[in-house]
Amino acid sequence: MTIQTKADGAGEEFLAFRLGREEYGIDILKVQEIRGYESVTQIANAPAYLKGVINLRGIIVPIIDLRIKFRQEKISYDQYTVVIIVDLNQRTTGIVVDGVSDVLTLSQSQIKPTPQLSGGMETDYIRGLGSVENRMLILADIEKLMGVEELAAIDAAARAA
Incomplete structure (x- = not known):
């Protein structure tokens, strides 16, 4: 797996958030x-993770x-x-998270490859693991995180609204 970094070698910037x-x-x-x-405005028959839609300007x-x-427990x-x-595959989408902490610049040496996990866990969306001081971040490819079926559900919701 190759991680793209900026041409100046300064690293790659990530928005850190909690789930x-x-x-x-x-x-x-x-x-x-x-x-x-x-x-949000709820959409009938939408998947549970699709909370609804908002009108943003x-x-x-x-x-x-x-x-x-x-599938986290106790969501409040x-x-x-x-x-x-x-921007999710050229579609403006909102993702709900527990909180945002900061923007981090990671050098290539701070990004470790995704470990091979057994048991059929889907990890294609994980780009790697970022290590900053005593913190470990799961670096997600937000576009791969949403599968083809989910993208179709998002498009259908936007059209239904």
């Missing part, structure tokens, strides 16, 4: 903005709760819950 007790990172270039969680944006997608919405607006 439960785990910390994840996504490519900062995919992030459009970070917003507080607000109520005239654009209908599907909102996906990654905590539900990752509080003042720290945020929506990260991302």
Whole structure:
């Protein structure tokens, strides 16, 4: 697996966020903005992780709760819950996370390959593991995280709204 880094060798920037007790990172270039969680318009017969849609300055944006997608227990919405607006395969999409911590620049030496896990766990969306001081981030490819069926559900929700 090859990690693309900037030509100047300065490293790659990731937005760090929390889901439960785990910390994840996504490519900062995919992030459009970070917003507080607000109520959504629900779409009938949508998958559970697709909370609904919001109108963001005239654009209908599907909102996906990654905590539900990752089957986390006890999901609650509080003042720290945020929506990260991302560009997902040229579609503006919001992802609900427990909180955003910071933007980190990781050098190639700080990014370790994804360990081989057995038991049929899906890990294709994991680009690697980022190591910064005493922190370990799961570096996610946000586009691979959403499979073809999920992208179709997102598109259908946006059209239905």
